[in-house]
Amino acid sequence: MIQPVAVIGAGPFGLSTAAHLKARGIPVRVFGDPMVSWRDHMPAGMLLKSTPVASNIDAPQQGHNLVDYCDDAGIRRLVTDEDLVPIETFIAYGEWFRTKLVPELEQVRVVSVDRHQGGGFELKLDSGELFTARAVVVATGLSGFAHVPAELAAAVPDGPDPTSPVSHSSQEHDLTRHAGKELIVVGAGQSALETAALAAEAGARVRVVARGRGKVAFGSPPWKQPKLRPESPFGRAWSLWALSYYPHPYRHLPAEIRHYLVRRVLGPLGAWWLRERFEGKVQVSEVDRIVRVDAADGSPTLTVRTLAGRTQSLSADHVIAATGYRVDLAAMDFLGHELRTRLAVSRGAPKLGAGYVSSVPGLYFTGLPAASSYGPLMRFVCGSEFASPRLARHLAAAHG
Ligand SMILES: Cc1cc2nc3c(=O)[nH]c(=O)nc-3n(C[C@H](O)[C@H](O)[C@H](O)COP(=O)(O)OP(=O)(O)OC[C@H]3O[C@@H](n4cnc5c(N)ncnc54)[C@H](O)[C@@H]3O)c2cc1C
Known part of the structure; x- marks a missing residue:
């Protein structure tokens, strides 16, 4: 019997990779909860930061872009940079794909x-089935990588949780539960600022606590983007253009530079359209650092060091750590011990070669875990346009 390729993950990257492998006639078995990160681990009512053209799940055949879904579903076409994509539409697009x-x-x-x-490879499923795959593609995205800084995590020994004083933003799908309450959101990225705006709109009194002066900032609207710089899915800039269309050489850069760029390029910045929903509705404390969180009586109090060097206390009913995701192979507990010890890693992320293959032949990674090898583009859905055809081509040549 011909062994299939196993694709683990049914988010944008897993679905896109599976479609490309199938188009090459490679038998696949695809596993996962479709679009679960978007459905359960992002806030209801969220608008995508990415524009419609940067929100396509790449397919080998034409006719599977977001706009094709809009046409098929009979809803308003989302096309221009000013058309905002509601998360509910994007989830429905993923399901349709x-x-x-x-x-x-x-x-x-x-x-x-x-x-x-x-x-x-031998795979075990939670149905109890065991089977053998000729190759494995890991497309597990954000799963298991939620990051909470030590000073916040210390207040919740059993881990962050919506029912404890501190949760991670990935655990906050329904922000209306904070209506009438005092809420602190830690972070300065789009996720932090949009979570804060949505919670304020739901009737919470919200304060964003961000590290550093001027950290809470918003991007420029499309009509104010500099005209003389090349266009990219993320805006007009030479750096964004190079990282979007030429990620090939990225993995050859020194590790320090690669990790710096993944963190900094397209780093914390609110979307242009969020500014008016945020300013005047959400309080902001830009601080030097968070010293600790006390939650002895169940309500969290943050002790912060202000930018002026003083100590200040900030209290609330709940703290949401919108502090992002960190790739760490150790969190991929489904990878067997022997495989993990054989995998070459760089700061917790797998080191990938051409075609997204890891140091273990036949084992591929795509999406977020590939960002330290292929750059920040891999953190976004539009990275599937670069990744999926290349991964499928390499896999077909090596294991087809
Ligand atoms: C708040 C927020 C807003 C974002 N907004 C945008 C945006 O506007 N535009 C954009 O491009 N990107 C955005 N992103 C990034 C986006 O989430 C990722 O680009 C995208 O989800 C990655 O897709 P993926 O397929 O790699 O993983 P995911 O979408 O995370 O999917 C992971 C899949 O893996 C499966 N899985 C995990 N473990 C297992 C297992 N052991 N067995 C079987 N299946 C498993 C899950 O069931 C799921 O199907 C945002 C992220 C966050 C947190």
Whole structure:
């Protein structure tokens, strides 16, 4: 029997990769909860920061872009940079893409992946089934990578949770639960600022606590972008253009530079359209650092060092750490011990070669875990346009 390729993940990258492999005639088994990160781990009512053209899940055939979904669903076409994409529309687009191109998706979890004695990989599913795959594509996205800084985590020994004084933003889908309450949101990225605006609109009294002066900032609207710089899915700038269209050489840069760029390029900045929903509605404390959080009586109090060097206390009913995601192979607990020890890593992320293959032949990574090798583009849906065809081509040549 021909062994299939296993694709672990049914978010934008997993679905896109599976569609490309199938188009090459490669048998696949695809696992995961479709679009779950978007459905359960982002706030309801969110608008995508990415523009419609930068929100396409790449497919090998034409007719599967966001605008094609809009036409098929009979809803208003989302085309220009000023058309904002509601998260509900994007989730429906992902489901539509899955139904059309990956209908055989299996909604089960992969519990373990190990090397198989006779070659390939042995996978165990939470249905109890064991099977062998000739290659494995890991497209598990944000799963398991939520990051809470130590000073906030210390206040919640059992881990962040919506029912404890501190949660991570990925645990806050329904912000209306904070209506009438005092809420602190820690962070300065789009996720922090949009979470704060949505919670304020739902009736919470919200304060954003961000580290550093001028850290809470918003991008320029499309009509104010500099005209003489090249266009990219993220705005007009030479750096963004190079990282968007030429990520090939990225993995050859020194590790320090790669990790710096992944963190800094397209780093914390609110979307242009969020400014008017935020300013005047959300309080902002720009601080030098958060010293600690006390939550002995169940209500959190942040002790911060101000930019002027003083100590200040900030109290609330709840703190949301909108402090992002950190790739860490250790969090991919489904990867067997032997595989993990054989994988070359760079600061917790797998080191990938041409075609997104790791140091273990047949084991591929795409999406966020590929960002330290292929650049910040991999953190966004539009990175699938670069990644999926290349990964599928490499896999077909090596294992087809
Ligand atoms: C608040 C927020 C807003 C964002 N906004 C944007 C935006 O506007 N535009 C943009 O381009 N990007 C945005 N992003 C980034 C975006 O989330 C990622 O680019 C995208 O989701 C990555 O897709 P993915 O397919 O790699 O992973 P995910 O979408 O995270 O999907 C992971 C998949 O893996 C599956 N999975 C995990 N573990 C297992 C397992 N053991 N077995 C089986 N399946 C498993 C899950 O079920 C799921 O199907 C945003 C992120 C956040 C947090």
